[in-house]
Amino acid sequence: MKEPIQLKEHIVEIVSDAGEGAQKAGTTFAELCAKSGNGLWTVEIIPSEIQPPPHTVGSASGNRIRLSSRPVTNGGDLTNLVVAFNEMALLSRIQVGALAPDVIVIIDNMWATHADPQICKQYREVLDSLSTQGGQVWELPIDAACAKVTDDSAKGKNMFIVGMLSCLYNKDLEVAKSFVRGIFAKKPPAVIQKNMDLIEAGYVFGMNHFSQTFVVAPVKGLPEQVAMNGNTAIALGSIAAGYELCSMYPITPATSASHELAAFFEDFGGLVHQAEDEIAAVGVAIGSNWAGKPALTITSGPGMALKTEFLGLTVMTETPLVCVNVQRGGPSTGLPTKVEQGDLLNALFASPGDAPKVVMAPSSIEECYHIMPLARKISEEFRALVIVLSDANLATGRQLFARPKVVEDMLTTPLDLSPVEAGAKPFDWDLETGLSQRILPGRPNGMWVATGLNHNEAGKINYLAESNQKGMTMRSRKLAVLQSTLKAPEIFGEAEGDLLIVGWGSTRGAIWEAVERAQAEGLRVSAMNIQFISPLPPGIKAAFQKFKKVMTVELNYCDRMGDPYITEENRRYAQLAIILRANTLVDVDCWGMVPGRPLMPCEVHGVIRQEIQALKTKKGI
Amino acid sequence: MSLTIDDFVQKEESTCSYGMDDYTTEAARWCKGCGGHGALGALQRMLRDNQVHPEEVVCVSGIGCSSRFPHYLRAYGFHTLHGRALPVSVGVSLARPELKLLTVMGDGDCFSIGGNHWLHTLRYNINSMVMVLDNEIYALTKKQVSPTSRIGTVSNTSPRGSYLEPLNPLSVALGISNISFIAQTASWLPGHMQATLEKAWKHKGLAFVRILQRCPVFMPNAFQGGSVDFPGKFLESPEGIPVDKGILRDAPVVAHDPRNINAAQAVAANSHMEKEPLGLIYYNPEVPTYSDIRYSKVATVDRKAKAKLLDDYLTRYSVES
Ligand SMILES: Cc1ncc(C[n+]2csc(CCOP(=O)(O)OP(=O)(O)O)c2C)c(N)n1
Numbered sequence A: 001m002k003e004p005i006q007l008k009e010h011i012v013e014i015v016s017d018a019g020e021g022a023q024k025a026g027t028t029f030a031e032l033c034a035k036s037g038n039g040l041w042t043v044e045i046i047p048s049e050i051q052p053p054p055h056t057v058g059s060a061s062g063n064r065i066r067l068s069s070r071p072v073t074n075g076g077d078l079t080n081l082v083v084a085f086n087e088m089a090l091l092s093r094i095q096v097g098a099l100a101p102d103v104i105v106i107i108d109n110m111w112a113t114h115a116d117p118q119i120c121k122q123y124r125e126v127l128d129s130l131s132t133q134g135g136q137v138w139e140l141p142i143d144a145a146c147a148k149v150t151d152d153s154a155k156g157k158n159m160f161i162v163g164m165l166s167c168l169y170n171k172d173l174e175v176a177k178s179f180v181r182g183i184f185a186k187k188p189p190a191v192i193q194k195n196m197d198l199i200e201a202g203y204v205f206g207m208n209h210f211s212q213t214f215v216v217a218p219v220k221g222l223p224e225q226v227a228m229n230g231n232t233a234i235a236l237g238s239i240a241a242g243y244e245l246c247s248m249y250p251i252t253p254a255t256s257a258s259h260e261l262a263a264f265f266e267d268f269g270g271l272v273h274q275a276e277d278e279i280a281a282v283g284v285a286i287g288s289n290w291a292g293k294p295a296l297t298i299t300s301g302p303g304m305a306l307k308t309e310f311l312g313l314t315v316m317t318e319t320p321l322v323c324v325n326v327q328r329g330g331p332s333t334g335l336p337t338k339v340e341q342g343d344l345l346n347a348l349f350a351s352p353g354d355a356p357k358v359v360m361a362p363s364s365i366e367e368c369y370h371i372m373p374l375a376r377k378i379s380e381e382f383r384a385l386v387i388v389l390s391d392a393n394l395a396t397g398r399q400l401f402a403r404p405k406v407v408e409d410m411l412t413t414p415l416d417l418s419p420v421e422a423g424a425k426p427f428d429w430d431l432e433t434g435l436s437q438r439i440l441p442g443r444p445n446g447m448w449v450a451t452g453l454n455h456n457e458a459g460k461i462n463y464l465a466e467s468n469q470k471g472m473t474m475r476s477r478k479l480a481v482l483q484s485t486l487k488a489p490e491i492f493g494e495a496e497g498d499l500l501i502v503g504w505g506s507t508r509g510a511i512w513e514a515v516e517r518a519q520a521e522g523l524r525v526s527a528m529n530i531q532f533i534s535p536l537p538p539g540i541k542a543a544f545q546k547f548k549k550v551m552t553v554e555l556n557y558c559d560r561m562g563d564p565y566i567t568e569e570n571r572r573y574a575q576l577a578i579i580l581r582a583n584t585l586v587d588v589d590c591w592g593m594v595p596g597r598p599l600m601p602c603e604v605h606g607v608i609r610q611e612i613q614a615l616k617t618k619k620g621i
Numbered sequence B: 001m002s003l004t005i006d007d008f009v010q011k012e013e014s015t016c017s018y019g020m021d022d023y024t025t026e027a028a029r030w031c032k033g034c035g036g037h038g039a040l041g042a043l044q045r046m047l048r049d050n051q052v053h054p055e056e057v058v059c060v061s062g063i064g065c066s067s068r069f070p071h072y073l074r075a076y077g078f079h080t081l082h083g084r085a086l087p088v089s090v091g092v093s094l095a096r097p098e099l100k101l102l103t104v105m106g107d108g109d110c111f112s113i114g115g116n117h118w119l120h121t122l123r124y125n126i127n128s129m130v131m132v133l134d135n136e137i138y139a140l141t142k143k144q145v146s147p148t149s150r151i152g153t154v155s156n157t158s159p160r161g162s163y164l165e166p167l168n169p170l171s172v173a174l175g176i177s178n179i180s181f182i183a184q185t186a187s188w189l190p191g192h193m194q195a196t197l198e199k200a201w202k203h204k205g206l207a208f209v210r211i212l213q214r215c216p217v218f219m220p221n222a223f224q225g226g227s228v229d230f231p232g233k234f235l236e237s238p239e240g241i242p243v244d245k246g247i248l249r250d251a252p253v254v255a256h257d258p259r260n261i262n263a264a265q266a267v268a269a270n271s272h273m274e275k276e277p278l279g280l281i282y283y284n285p286e287v288p289t290y291s292d293i294r295y296s297k298v299a300t301v302d303r304k305a306k307a308k309l310l311d312d313y314l315t316r317y318s319v320e321s
């Protein structure tokens, strides 16, 4: 065998029919790479149906792993190497444009001689077209080799592949075995032995068949890392935030956060309540918070739509609430398993009337954890609704980050049920700040009625003009006060230049990586990620004015200039762009798309180059 | 009302003595003759007789004339959204099982827009007395047909008479597994209403009380106007609600076993076509409440232990080799 090729990074995919084990193989191999110190971002490849017809494009299921010798913030560009269980799974990846032109494909050659001539033909066609476009195809007798070790090669293939990839990426076989032994620790010894055999067989198979192997060096000198997906991070972050009730209704891609909580919340003194619908789910959370037990609700777009009326009630009664929206593609049922940033305006404005609220977006899986205690703190100190906008990319991607330090601050303390002063008011608004005290039920002398009707300081219904104006002012003022405590967003790169790319939420990793590449080419481009979208942090306008052009890059729909009928007057901008234009009066442009997958740095890089070129042409340089 | 020895001792020993004022905020702003006044009065008398601490009472309501209830009761209250009182009550009952929870809704509120929550909350059997003030009409929005309106009801959305047979909430409720308490009373029978609320208040679980409610403004003819001629029949049983005929001229008293679900279903079926049953229709105090079920599985952990546990969980995700 030749010397292994040293790589800075590699993107590896494992795809099979749904249920054939590519997902398990992928997560296991990813875990192994993480343990060996690689930077990592994994993305699940999920079909929309539970059991789609096998050996079809719609059945492709698996995992995409970006391995790196440095910390990774996003899923990266095109795939460098694919292990495909069949040609249709491979074809689906070609069709979505996920593969690099020079991709290496490792595929089971049993299809070449399959009894069904149609399959043989199809197999050949897919591989031929790939080779013509520059791909390398390694056709190997994977199933046959696997069958030598196990009676059920369909079931055992996942660990065989883990062994094979361990060889391909020069991972230590013994480490791989001991790691997998850990995974199966609770299984009978025979099962453990079988899996050990499979890994070993896969490894030996690799040694016999690969003429070339790779090394992606580990990242050096990082503090202890954890690897998890964004929904797990939200679940654990909710516990760190002191939540004791998660009230929810199942909806992809939010549900797995509740699965995670359901698995262990009771040990922490908490519970998951699966309500009869999303309306009830948020109502339960509001009732619980109002009564003094910290509760949150987690949902996705269609669920947000149902919760709208209750979210308005939260704002009106100034009941603290955190509502997480793990965004997916819309409108309507849209793309249930896929990513989009289409709910920003919904989060900001969906409500009967004006309901000022806090909207924040984590920009990494690490932030999914840390944003939860912050969100709860804000919701309670400001008696406010806080909407946290995550998305399917964060929810199902897995990333390494520094192990969070557990602090006790936010964990709940016993309720204060002492008598309140006679005459104490449930909305004793501080006229400067709009802040007021919460009076929990059970406190003697404190009896008051929360109502969605306009009310005065005492909580009494009031229809007078002055009172309505005051209530609105007080609820709105709180956002200004919160805004005054925020820091100006960090600028990635120089504080002035030609182009500033502004993003929000999960696209940060891809945008910053693209900007870094462009900067390395000498382009005068910087980036900004906005975590608080309501209220917007200070200093944005001033920062924008230092650049010749400001544009947002978002994973939501916007009209493109030059398209039929689209003019300066009727163009519909991307969602953050609308907000920034309104708030800064700067002519913020936008670039958005809705491919149902995360942005790739190479795409953003392309946009940057094009924009800077256009700026230069305009100036006639 | 006579007291049991226990009640008497408890009342004597309690340091406070609450009067009607202690349960009253302001004069209720319902129309003259509205059944809401009677229901509120009966509740307040019941609370006074039981010397309930007002700060321990939480009254959750939806939206409608009836849902103004918490504003007139001196207690903690949450006047929520149309149809959505019950989810908020579920939240309160999970958060603070020790509070004394009362949920008040109208018929449109509970049976129409809130129908889903109604069915499911009956099944949860949360610990709350649930009062539905059923005037067989949408009153706050000025006379539209409700799910319990009789067929032919003339309203602003059914000027030629309503088209469908009404929903029978008693039968529906009895079809829910985990149902633990159903009673029916009427707003023009103050004695019976108070006795019904008393029985419901003492029930651990969801006590569903349908109160036939007069609305002289929009449904003056419903329930024979809530008059002496109302066709009711009283259900009598040893653990039931004491019969108090009030003004009713001709209301038979029938023996009924509220522990027998089949008997309850028979009483409920066609109730609106024949005589309306008054009293305890179904009763099963053994059904566990949702919070008891859920908290029996939840660990009690202090802050330190919780922090330690979370740290241990993080270790599961650690990639330290
Ligand atoms: C979401 C929503 N839809 C409609 C309304 C208007 N609305 C208010 S009360 C009501 C019906 C009231 O009837 P009911 O629940 O029977 O109570 P009642 O007024 O008779 O006591 C309606 C339709 C509302 N407030 N909210």
Ligand code: SF4
Residues within 6 Å of the ligand: B029, B030, B031, B032, B033, B034, B035, B036, B065, B066, B135, B139, B140, B214, B215, B216, B217, B218
């Ligand atoms: S309209 Fe009917 S229900 Fe409403 S307050 Fe008047 S009498 Fe009562």
